[in-house]
Amino acid sequence: MTSTPPATAHQHDQTTNTTNSSSFHGCCCRLFLLLSSFLILFIVAAILVIFLAVKPQKPHFDLQKVVFQYMGISAVTTTQSAATVSLIIHMFFVATNENKVGIKYDEFWFTVMYRGIPLGRGAVPGFYQPAHNVRLVETTIVVGQVNLIQANAAYMLGEASLNDRVALRVVGDIGARIQILGLTSPRVQVSVDCTITFSPTRQTLMSKQCVFDGLSV
Known part of the structure; x- marks a missing residue:
């Protein structure tokens, strides 16, 4: 065994x-x-x-210049309570980066509105802005024969014919990221809200008032 x-x-x-x-x-x-x-x-x-x-800070945007290439308002012949609006606006903003580091912007849009109704949008491609830099940002908003009905049409026609002035609102949300040593911060947002008043007959800007992140400038 x-x-x-x-x-x-x-x-x-x-x-x-x-x-x-x-x-x-x-x-x-x-x-x-x-x-x-x-x-x-x-x-x-x-x-x-x-x-x-x-101590990174949000970038600052300032509406520097508005150029009206074309502006047209006409009543619809079939009814007295409607109108069509056509316009081409060139807007120039000054973007200021006061930080010690660069800022990376995503693509963003500006929307032009009349009495809360969106009429058209203009895009701004994404770009990089170095530290302590000031840059001119341009966007073009094209509105092609947008119909306004009832009270809004009557109000705009009255403004244009009686006072030779029309007020538009331009809004935009700008997304940006701080870049430090190759690292990118979470996305921060800068809100832009401008009211521009122009003369349809003279095709010129009469006044502008802008609010950036709740601060009026």
Whole structure:
């Protein structure tokens, strides 16, 4: 009859080696997780220190100039309570970056409205603005024979014929991100809300009033 103790001892050695190997791998995993957590915390802390050091601010936009290339208002012949509006407006904004770091802008749009009714939109392609930089931003809004009905049409026709003035509202939400050492901040938003009054007969701007993020300028 064959003796079994040597086989049992060999199995015991294998079990011991497996246990030691598992313990070693488990220790390495815990050490890796600890180092990874420390590295992540260090990176987050470094980013916070950098942001606090540069004190990033939102970019500032100012409506510099408005040019009316064309403006047309006409009553619809089939009814006295409707009118069509056609216009082409060129708007020039000055974007100022007073930060110590650059700003990356997403593509954004300006919408022209009359008494709360959207008439048309103008796009501004995304761009990068370096630190301490002032840049001219241009957009063109084209409105092609948009119909106004009832009270809005009568109001615009009255403004144009009696007072030679029409007030439009231009709004836009500008998305921007601060860039520091190749890192990009979460998206911040700058709101622009301008009221422009112009003369249809002279095709000229009479007045403008803008509000940027709740601040009137």
